[in-house]
Amino acid sequence: MKNFDLPSEKEYKLIVDKKTPGSKKIKGFLRAFWVGGVICLIGHFIGQFGEWIGCTQKTVSMFTASCLVYLGTLFTGIGIYDKIGKYAGAGSIVPITGFANSMCAPAMEFRREGMITGIGAKLFTIAGPVLTYGISASVLYGFIFWLKEYVL
Numbered sequence: 001m002k003n004f005d006l007p008s009e010k011e012y013k014l015i016v017d018k019k020t021p022g023s024k025k026i027k028g029f030l031r032a033f034w035v036g037g038v039i040c041l042i043g044h045f046i047g048q049f050g051e052w053i054g055c056t057q058k059t060v061s062m063f064t065a066s067c068l069v070y071l072g073t074l075f076t077g078i079g080i081y082d083k084i085g086k087y088a089g090a091g092s093i094v095p096i097t098g099f100a101n102s103m104c105a106p107a108m109e110f111r112r113e114g115m116i117t118g119i120g121a122k123l124f125t126i127a128g129p130v131l132t133y134g135i136s137a138s139v140l141y142g143f144i145f146w147l148k149e150y151v152l
Helices: 009-019 025-052 057-077 080-088 096-109 115-122 127-151
Strands: none
Touching: 025 057, 025 080, 057 080, 057 096, 080 096, 096 115, 096 127
16 A cells, blocks of 8 residues: 655645635625615515505515515426526525525425425425524514513
8 A cells, every 4th residue: 555645734725725716705795785686676566566556554565575475486486596596695595585495495306205295394494493493583572572561
């Protein structure tokens, strides 16, 4: 067997730095910014349309959120949202359409395994922790608000 001289830690770091491609952060930031902005602009137009058809101020936000979730799910189902996600990164994940994508994508991936073991079991793999901590935090906040308002 040949005895190879292993590089030192500094030499190894230099080798890794040479071989690792640099990330294009500014380009990524700009893409995320404008795609996220376009998604929010579409949401604004949906909200304006909701007001135009007679939704109240309270229901227009539900109408807008529902439409954006539907569009995110639709675009995930037909394969467009993955392309948007590759292009925009976090700009497509942060809005509510990203939540719809995180719910729909695992269900689409495992649909061949059936309704229960495929879709049902995998539906919340990505969004489950977000829902768990979000609901838990809202219950805790509601309890603190209730204590402050009615007990103290």
